[in-house]
Amino acid sequence: MSTTTPAAAPPRVSQPPAPATARTVRRHWLEHGLVFTLPFLVVYALFLVWPLLWGVKMSLTNEDIAGTHSDYVGLDNYADALSDPDVWSSLWNTIWFTVLSTVPLVVMGLVFALLAHHLRFVSWLWRLSWFTPFVLPSGVVCLLWLWVIYPSDFGFADQLLDFLGLHPGIGWLTDTRYAMLSVVLTTVWWTVGFNFLLYLAALQAIPQHLYEAAELDGAGAWHRFRSITLPMLNRTTGVVVVLQLLASLKIFDQVYIMTGGGPDDSTRPILQYVYQTGFTGYRVGYASAISYIFFALIVIVSLIHLRLTRRSREENPA
Amino acid sequence: MLGSLAGAGALGALSAAGCAAPSGVASGKTRLRYWHLFGGGDGVTMAAMLDAYQQSHPDVDLQAATLAWGSPYYTKLAMAGAGGRAPEVAVLHITRLPGFAPGRLLNPFDLDLLAEHGVTEADFPPDLWRRGQAGGKQYAIPLDTHPIVLYFNTEICEQAGLLDADGRLVPTTGPEEFVAAIRAAGEVIGGPGLVVETLGADTVGPWRIFWTLYSQTGATMLSEDGTRMTLDDQKALEVLEFMRMLSDEGLIAPRTDYAASVGLFSSGQGGFFINGEWEVSTFLNNEVPFSMTRLPDIFGSGRVEADCHSFVLPNQTDRGGPGNEAAHEFVAWLLKNSVDWAAGGHVPAYLPTLEKPEYLDMRPQSEYRSVIDDVVLDPPAWFAGSASALEIELGAVFSGVFTGSRSPENALAEAKSRLQDLLDTPNPFGETA
Secondary structure, three states: OOOOOOOOHHHHHHOOOOOOOHHHHHHHHHHHHHHHHHHHHHHHHHHHHHHHHHHHHHHOEOOOOOOOOOOEOOOHHHHHHHOOHHHHHHHHHHHHHHHHHHHHHHHHHHHHHHHHHHOOOOHHHHHHHHHHHHHOOHHHHHHHHHHHHOOOOOOHHHHHHHHOOOOOOOOOOOOOOOHHHHHHHHHHHHHHHHHHHHHHHHHHHOOHHHHHHHHHOOOOHHHHHHHHHHHHOHHHHHHHHHHHHHHHHOOOHHHHHHOOOOOOOOOOOHHHHHHHHHHHOOOHHHHHHHHHHHHHHHHHHHHHHHHHHHHHHHHOOO | OHHHHHHHHHOHHHHHHHHOOOOOEEOOEEEEEEEEOOOHHHHHHHHHHHHHHHHHOOOEEEEEEEOOOOHHHHHHHHHHHHHOEOOOEEEEEHHHHHHHOEOOOEEOOOHHHHHHOOOOHHHOOHHHHHHOEEOOEEOEEEOEEEEEEEEEEHHHHHHOOOEOOOOOEOOOEHHHHHHHHHHHHHHHHOOOOEEOOOOOOOOOHHHHHHHHHHHHOOOOOEOOOOOOEOOOHHHHHHHHHHHHHHHHOOOOOOOOOHHHHHHHHHOOOOOEEEEEHHHHHHHHHHOOOEEEEOOOEOOOOOOEEEEOEEEEEEOEOOOOHHHHHHHHHHHHHHHHOHHHHHHHOOEEOOHHHHOOHHHHOOOOOOOOHHHHHOEEOOOOOOOOOOOOHHHHHHHHHHHHHHHOOOOHHHHHHHHHHHHHHHHHOOOOOOOOO
16 A cells, blocks of 8 residues: 555545544545545446336336336335235245254354354364355255255155165155255355354454462352353354344245245245246336335344444443 | 346356357258157156157257256257347247247247148147147147156055956946045055145145045136136135145155155055156166056046147247258157156157057056046146146145145145236236237
8 A cells, every 4th residue: 555655645645533534534435435445336326226126116117027018106105115916925934944943053053153163173073064065056055965865755854764664754855744844954064154153253253361360269060051152152152043033034046946935925025026027927016115114124123233233332432 | 028138147158158159050961959848767868869850861960968857958049039039949838838938938839841841730639639629720749748647556555455357446436436445455564545736845746636526526727818716615615625635645655745646655655646758767677566557537437637748839939941841750750759758657649649559568557558648637727737937836736635734725826816917917928929
């Protein structure tokens, strides 16, 4: 950096930080910052802001995917969406998946992190094995699990259970009772490594002297875990839970590949309904309206996230 | 239009290749782009036919693209037509024509040009030909009919005493005789005698079976113009009760998805299999002892559900010239050579093919050819046709009747409600031109 702007850099460095008022900051940003951020801002505006606004416009029309016509219909699409039972049932599937997946993903992430933190032999192996699935693309993971559980009675899982003398006859993906659980199972295997990593990093950051002091005071392992480890992980847990909620609400790939939304639409998430309405039903306007209703839900969760992180930053500034 | 920006992005790879040269003549050859959705055995057959075409047409630069079957294919084709830079010729299930904005997304055929290459209206079954029309113009030229048929395991049926002296299945009439035959086959196997697809992702099998049996009663689902429901509750309920009885009485395995249904029959665990004829290559390769015949008259006639692969001319802003001419000639050539296509099980729509000795000698593919006069296509509505909203929505409802999650009465009510929703939804492409 210093070699690129030798003339401008010295006076700014010599300035004391206190008089940097909002005005001077803005002036500096316009002079230098804008140039550097412009490439990003252009891409951001073109691929994020503009489609976002264009989507709002589309959601107020009856536009079809081929763009052969587009008439303004006001809020009709939103009214239709709110009274469309498929919107509600698919939204419920998304939420149900989020609940079913978030709990084990957070709890198992913590448990694995504790194990990896305390196991002193071949610790690299534990870390590797729990994190590796996360780097695979969703398509690979889903096809892998399809081999394991599908078709029922012939897949690897059933063969294994059969070998153990069990004949569960579970319709992993064909029975409405188990299909969603199979998708959750696949997702947990795939993404638990990310939460595991966040927890492991947080565990390693807990100062050792706290444990030593507690041990001197005679605290047992369980007591140390409850009174030191868990409270020290509070902030990480908040981040993990919210990130996980956001990730789970976006469920689409696994269902699309593994069940196609079936059986009887029992696993179809709202994003798939949006996809079906827009891309196979050709009703882009209506699909946009549904996606904005879902967007509102995601925004609410994100705001809670912002709130949580801001509060915790104020409590213990980094 | 800006609204189709997403579509333009998705098609970027294809149109980039397409933009390399202006349509028409490139390097002295006429470029002919052809999109189709044939995978599996059909894909192999089509590839062989295209090779033969290319060999006999050195002046044509044939660029064929196989795209994913079903809704992804139709989304791509619709957007290509909307942009006016579509391929010269493509395949379409003829039942999808009303929902494909003929006139806007598709260009009509030049029947004089087609006649120059030796193909005329008289070469096709009249009903099928008419399904390719809209607004007085011909938008689709039928290649085949692919009906629901009855596969039967010859070994099992022989042991059950269901075959005649020539090894053909003894015909049955009405539900009782058909059920008796299934039972007899089931006793030989020691399990369900009949295989059908009952569930799965986007399952269509239950719809095909319902639509077949319901159409056998002579009743209809929609009015001629596809705007009003004309469902006969009593007859629909009879059919649904019959489907439920198959499960309840153990005549079928109630939880069988498509792959499993094919697997069951090819491993000899089914005396009968009701499905489309397109699995014939699978079973021929598996060497399971089987044959095929028309589905018997169960509810009053021998009608069966079917669809039809047809050729269409997707909308090109500058359609005409050598590319367009090559497209017409290409369609005529494939039709005249459609005896090869019949190997995959489809009944050729081009009538002269049906009389060729090569076709008549093809067994079991020619055993059910008379069905072409008794096929029932999806009702003519924008939301109907292969892999359409109608088939997927009602397929899911009727699946519940097989699996036991819905009573016949509940399924009928739900089917009517979903059908009404579809009728109330305006055609996204507007009224057809």
